[in-house]
Amino acid sequence: MVEIQNLTKYYGNKAALRGISFTIKENEVVGFLGPNGAGKSTTLNIMAGVIPSTGGTVTIQGHDIAQQPVKAKKCIGFLPEIPPVYPDMKIKEYLYFAAGLKGIPAAKRKGEVEQAMERLKLKDVEKRLIRNLSKGYKQRVGFAQALLGNPPVLILDEPTVGLDPTQLMEVRNLILDLKHNHAIILSSHILGEISAVCDRIIIINHGEIKADDTIERLEEQNQSGLVLRLKVQGSSREVPRIARQVEGVQSVENIQFVSTGVYTYDVKLESDAVRNALLSAILQHGMEVLEVTTEKQDLEQVFVKLVNQKTKHASLEDLLQEIDEESAQNEAPASETGTEPGAAAPQEEEE
Numbered sequence: 001m002v003e004i005q006n007l008t009k010y011y012g013n014k015a016a017l018r019g020i021s022f023t024i025k026e027n028e029v030v031g032f033l034g035p036n037g038a039g040k041s042t043t044l045n046i047m048a049g050v051i052p053s054t055g056g057t058v059t060i061q062g063h064d065i066a067q068q069p070v071k072a073k074k075c076i077g078f079l080p081e082i083p084p085v086y087p088d089m090k091i092k093e094y095l096y097f098a099a100g101l102k103g104i105p106a107a108k109r110k111g112e113v114e115q116a117m118e119r120l121k122l123k124d125v126e127k128r129l130i131r132n133l134s135k136g137y138k139q140r141v142g143f144a145q146a147l148l149g150n151p152p153v154l155i156l157d158e159p160t161v162g163l164d165p166t167q168l169m170e171v172r173n174l175i176l177d178l179k180h181n182h183a184i185i186l187s188s189h190i191l192g193e194i195s196a197v198c199d200r201i202i203i204i205n206h207g208e209i210k211a212d213d214t215i216e217r218l219e220e221q222n223q224s225g226l227v228l229r230l231k232v233q234g235s236s237r238e239v240p241r242i243a244r245q246v247e248g249v250q251s252v253e254n255i256q257f258v259s260t261g262v263y264t265y266d267v268k269l270e271s272d273a274v275r276n277a278l279l280s281a282i283l284q285h286g287m288e289v290l291e292v293t294t295e296k297q298d299l300e301q302v303f304v305k306l307v308n309q310k311t312k313h314a315s316l317e318d319l320l321q322e323i324d325e326e327s328a329q330n331e332a333p334a335s336e337t338g339t340e341p342g343a344a345a346p347q348e349e350e351e
């Protein structure tokens with residue numbers, strides 16, 4: 001349904017996208033994740049035909065966005081990062097206006113506007129001026145605008161920003177509902193916020209794709225290694241050495257001083273079955289294990305690690321392995337180079 005190939009974008013001589021490729025199928029919700037300045041809005045704006053790319057192609061339902069913009073844009077509903085709403089218009093008035101801009105025939109506009117307001121629960125406030133709306137309501141108006149004409153491809157740039165928990169739930173349910181017969185991509189910099197609705201996630205940073213995998217695979221990977229936090233009385237040089245000799249111990253890291261001769265260690269095990277062998281090995285060397293707790297790495301931590309990777313990996317597995325190796329050698333996190341928020345231009349329909 002949507003195919004992106006080797007997309008690049010330069011702002012002046014600054015690379016915002018360095019050759020990214022991915023596809024989105026029908027009935028698929030893809031989460032597009034990355035920190036500030038990663039290139040999310042740039043990608044989505046190019047996909048929606050709002051800004052041109054420097055190189056590469058975007059094909060929507062077989063139409064190239066640069067070569068056949070009118071046909072391609074007919075298939076797209078776009079919610080830009082800054083909702084393209086006019087402050088001096090009332091909600092309903094604005095939606096009629098937007099329906100006109102989208103080329104929806106006059107006879108169909110009423111039905112389309114009513115349906116969009118219904119879906120976004122805007123009926124009760126349809127006569128309110130957009131300027132007086134809260135951020136969450138403005139976001140909903142922008143979302144309603146994207147749905148006009150029932151386009152099969154939805155491109156949503158941070159659709160959950162500014163929503164309160166109830167609105168967040170409603171938007172999640174709406175996306176799940178829209179998933180049938182749509183292809184959806186939505187961006188966010190918070191994994192937890194969208195993991196509930198996405199089938200797949202693409203992680204981008206510094207204009208490169210760092211991972212592209214299903215949520216299930218990501219979660220599986222995440223749970224496959226068990227991390228035990230041990231508090232041990234004994235030499236902080238000996239404990240890692242002994243632990244690493246036990247079969248099934250993958251890494252020992254995050255060594256923290258507690259008190260004289262007492263340290264904590266995060267020991268990553270292949271599985272829970274390794275636990276006893278590890279504890280006996282330490283005890284056999286005459287050291288005392290004072291405490292054992294299970295550390296669960298949450299998805300958010302994995303996301304932060306993925307984002308900080310420098311190269312694209314064939315699979316999440318490769319990536320996670322490399323992360324382990326790296327963190328074993330070096331505890332320092334990679335720096336965040338996100339800069340100012342994107343200056344995405346509001347959508348301007350030329351049709």
Ligand SMILES: Nc1ncnc2c1ncn2[C@@H]1O[C@H](COP(=O)(O)OP(=O)(O)OP(=O)(O)O)[C@@H](O)[C@H]1O
Pocket residue numbers: 011015016034035036037038039040041042043081189339340341342343344
């Ligand atoms: N119009 C512009 N002119 C120059 N540089 C830009 C422009 N728009 C974006 N950039 C730069 O391109 C990079 C990618 O920006 P983009 O807005 O795509 O990031 P993002 O992932 O959407 O970030 P955020 O989470 O803050 O919305 C950033 O370094 C940004 O500063």
Ligand SMILES: [Mg+2]
Pocket residue numbers: 040041042081157342
């Ligand atoms: Mg953005």
